[in-house]
Amino acid sequence: xxxxxxxxxxxLDTYLRKIYQVFPALxxxxxxxxxxxxxxxxxxxxxxxxxxxxxxxxxHMALNYNGTxxxxxxxxxxxxxxxxxxxxxxxxxxxxxxxKGFNSIYLANKLPETxxxxxxxxxxxxxxxxxxxxxxxxxxxxxxxxxxxxxxAASFDLIFDLEAICHAQDSRKVLSEVFRVLxxxxxxxxxxxxxxxxxxxxxxxxxxASIMTEKALAVNHFxxxxxxxxxxxxxxxxLKFKKNLSNAIMPNLGRLQLLARKYFEMPxxxxxxxxxxxxxxxxxxxxxxxxxxxxxxxxxGYYNVVLEx
Ligand SMILES: C[S@@+](CC[C@H](N)C(=O)[O-])C[C@H]1O[C@@H](n2cnc3c(N)ncnc32)[C@H](O)[C@@H]1O
Numbered sequence: 001x002x003x004x005x006x007x008x009x010x011x012l013d014t015y016l017r018k019i020y021q022v023f024p025a026l027x028x029x030x031x032x033x034x035x036x037x038x039x040x041x042x043x044x045x046x047x048x049x050x051x052x053x054x055x056x057x058x059x060h061m062a063l064n065y066n067g068t069x070x071x072x073x074x075x076x077x078x079x080x081x082x083x084x085x086x087x088x089x090x091x092x093x094x095x096x097x098x099x100k101g102f103n104s105i106y107l108a109n110k111l112p113e114t115x116x117x118x119x120x121x122x123x124x125x126x127x128x129x130x131x132x133x134x135x136x137x138x139x140x141x142x143x144x145x146x147x148x149x150x151x152x153a154a155s156f157d158l159i160f161d162l163e164a165i166c167h168a169q170d171s172r173k174v175l176s177e178v179f180r181v182l183x184x185x186x187x188x189x190x191x192x193x194x195x196x197x198x199x200x201x202x203x204x205x206x207x208x209a210s211i212m213t214e215k216a217l218a219v220n221h222f223x224x225x226x227x228x229x230x231x232x233x234x235x236x237x238x239l240k241f242k243k244n245l246s247n248a249i250m251p252n253l254g255r256l257q258l259l260a261r262k263y264f265e266m267p268x269x270x271x272x273x274x275x276x277x278x279x280x281x282x283x284x285x286x287x288x289x290x291x292x293x294x295x296x297x298x299x300x301g302y303y304n305v306v307l308e309x
Pocket of ligand 1: 058060099103120145146161162163164165167
């Protein structure tokens with residue numbers, strides 16, 4: 001594992017104390033995250049995402065299977081999705097929570113015979129996605145909420161999600177909508193964060209760090225993977241593939257955690273920085289500070305799931 005990453009549970013309390021020095025983090029534990037909080041989070045995190053995370057506009061974790069962070073890893077999920085697409089049968093694809101368009105723009109350029117659509121609720125993201133894709137004929141981005149898809153039944157051959165449905169207020173409704181607008185035999189491809197099955201029996205500080213991470217990312221709570229899978233089966237989906245990819249996002253998390261550690265180790269500078277650049281900088285740093293602990297100790301897991309209607 002990346003030697004820069006800190007995941008030793010003995011150090012978790014030290015980091016939680018450092019966080020409390022600069023931010024009333026305990027107050028966010030009971031916060032009920034709603035639609036407006038999510039939009040506000042992305043609107044006010046744009047500088048951090050652009051200049052620290054990905055200048056090219058990825059708003060998801062890079063997947064680096066060889067253990068070393070590399071920006072090419074932002075394309076790994078997409079190259080895997082391309083391998084699932086048979087161009088002679090997959091004609092219409094929908095991306096849920098398309099962000100700044102990074103994913104669908106890449107896919108639409110690679111697969112010009114397939115029509116791509118992307119929806120999102122953050123206007124700032126949609127504006128960027130639309131500007132970057134204005135010359136791409138087989139792609140359109142529109143405002144849309146994945147709880148209520150504005151498409152007729154059986155419209156898509158494949159629907160995918162990269163780290164967006166974790167924001168759902170009602171996961172069952174999202175699964176039901178995806179099932180409705182997929183064609184029979186269509187696939188739902190998910191790369192997202194979940195709580196692991198044994199979440200409730202973990203040590204208190206780890207559970208607290210996990211909830212803090214979720215709220216800091218404007219997520220009410222990650223679904224438990226087994227509970228979410230049960231919901232998908234009840235909806236009528238069949239499982240084609242499921243893999244825990246947490247190790248592959250560790251290099252990206254390690255890089256971000258290193259920056260966050262510096263941020264919390266200098267509370268004086270942090271306070272000055274906060275005055276200049278308020279936004280969601282501190283919650284962002286909290287999330288990437290703590291997530292290596294929550295992933296390593298199996299409170300959270302990053303999963304790729306492929307479901308079939
Ligand atoms: C972590 S970003 C991922 C963006 C993009 N999938 C990517 O990989 O770059 C999550 C996105 O989901 C969007 N989102 C959150 N809740 C949504 C909802 N109910 N319906 C549609 N989009 C939503 C956010 O606005 C944000 O753009």
